Amino acid sequence: MITVTAAIIEKDGLILAARRRPGSHLAGYWEFPGGKLEAGETEKECLARELREEFDIHCRVGDFLAESIYDDGLKVIRLLGYRVRHLGGSFHCRDHDRIVWLPVDRLRTLTWAPADIVLVEAIQAENQIEATLTYYRDNAETYIRETIDLAGHQPMRRRFLELLAPDSLLLDLGCGSGRDSRYFLDHGHRVTAVDAVAAIAECAATCLGQPVRVQKAEDLDETAIYDGVWACAGLLHIPRSRIEATFARIIRALRPRGIWYMSFKKGESAGQDAKGRYFNNYTIPMMQQLLGHFPQLHILEISESSAPLRGEKQQWLNILVVKKEE
Ligand SMILES: C[S@@+](CC[C@H](N)C(=O)[O-])C[C@H]1O[C@@H](n2cnc3c(N)ncnc32)[C@H](O)[C@@H]1O
Missing domain, CATH: 3.90.79.10 (Nucleoside Triphosphate Pyrophosphohydrolase)
Incomplete structure (x- = not known):
């Protein structure tokens, strides 16, 4: 070489x-x-x-x-x-x-x-x-105000919790307002909330009454500690060229039989929107193909849903997987 x-x-x-x-x-x-x-x-x-x-x-x-x-x-x-x-x-x-x-x-x-x-x-x-x-840095407060009461993901949140034992340790990846971490804490779980943007993490920490780690999902560096990973619209900004490496890190951070939820916008494209945010969208077949690269995972569910945001209806892809026993 x-x-x-x-x-x-x-x-x-x-x-x-x-x-x-x-x-x-x-x-x-x-x-x-x-x-x-x-x-x-x-x-x-x-x-x-x-x-x-x-x-x-x-x-x-x-x-x-x-x-x-x-x-x-x-x-x-x-x-x-x-x-x-x-x-x-x-x-x-x-x-x-x-x-x-x-x-x-x-x-x-x-x-x-x-x-x-x-x-x-x-x-x-x-x-x-x-x-x-x-x-996100420049619009942290507005973004949190707009998303703290969103409800479209609630059925998936209930389903996620049904699959977990009491007092589980959960990772909320790209936690945004901390809305879902709050819910998990209120339901008796322990939560590590993580967001890549310090201004967002500070707001979420106030909502949660506990520190929020500032870290990119791509840099996650833990092994077999989480019973569940919740990534509600938390991985959709990760470039296609880095998504597989990020998935590998999340899988490593999960314990065997750990549950992982993630959601993406439904679509085939990847690129920047009018606000400069990059989105990496997936269809069901594309997601099935991506997950196929990870034999450690068993797919529990891939489904579509729609939810309103800022007066617009958005199509989402919801994915629930479990990490197999070693
Ligand atoms: C679409 S929002 C979703 C927020 C929250 N999970 C929710 O459902 O309301 C994406 C969040 O991920 C954070 N984020 C963006 N890129 C990230 C990355 N590479 N790693 C971790 N968090 C990231 C943003 O700061 C933002 O809070």
């Missing part, structure tokens, strides 16, 4: 892409610049060196973004993408015949070297997550 580093250089909201010059391997394909790790250097040192050699620029290599493993039939490439800040020097192309700066939503208009596609997806996913969380 060959380890290669790649630079995601961002300036004024635009990302740099470089085209491989004629005569080189993968000529004409676009990539994030970088190169092969040499003996004795760290990944960050490698990237800074490559950028000096390829463009004559000085950079600070920042956070790791994502890894892409690609088998081109002859060799396996492990491509490591890092966020990079351009500190100085104008770009002189040596290994490329063109560079462009593009907004994230236009990156897909280029023909990328196959190994770089995963990095493009990771950049897009981060942008979608950030735009969504910004919406």
Whole structure:
């Protein structure tokens, strides 16, 4: 396996892409610049060196973004993408015949070297997550006021509780107002409420009289502790490229025979709405296919429902699964 580093250089909201010059391997394909790790250097040192050699620029290599493993039939490439800040020097192309700066939503208009596609997806996913969380941050109080008394999910909430033993430990993932955590506490369960947005978590903590953890569902890192996971519209903002990894974390956090409820908007599409929030929608067959990747789960129910929100009727997908015994 060959380890290669790649630079995601961002300036004024635009990302740099470089085209491989004629005569080189993968000529004409676009990539994030970088190169092969040499003996004795760290990944960050490698990237800074490559950028000096390829463009004559000085950079600070920042956070790791994502890894892409690609088998081109002859060799396996492990491509490591890092966020990079351009500190100085104008770009002189040596290994490329063109560079462009593009907004994230236009990156897909280029023909990328196959190994770089995963990095493009990771950049897009981060942008979608950030735009969504910004919406909730900026509209926390209004959002909570609009949703604290919603009732469309109540039949599923009753069904979820029927499947749980008394005094269960529940995880409310993407808890929003804390409306459902409150209900579970009032019914004698213990609840860990989690939301990715601090402003939302603060409001929910007031409603619950207990702390609410600020964490993204994608970062959940617990093993076999919850008797139930409640994710009412709590996972629908997670980008498609990250949903399987997030499901795996939730399954790990559940105890054997643990119950997991989640709901998504019904639909085939994924993308941002007029308010900038990203939604990942599913139909029943799409959800069945996704859950099929997790043999540890047994599907109890996938059903559709409709519920009003802000005067509009919305179609929902409700999913109840149980984690099998080991
Ligand atoms: C559509 S609301 C649902 C809130 C609540 N469960 C309800 O039913 O009213 C989604 C909630 O998830 C939070 N959220 C968004 N992205 C998240 C993520 N990646 N991980 C955890 N929470 C997230 C938002 O801040 C928001 O409170």
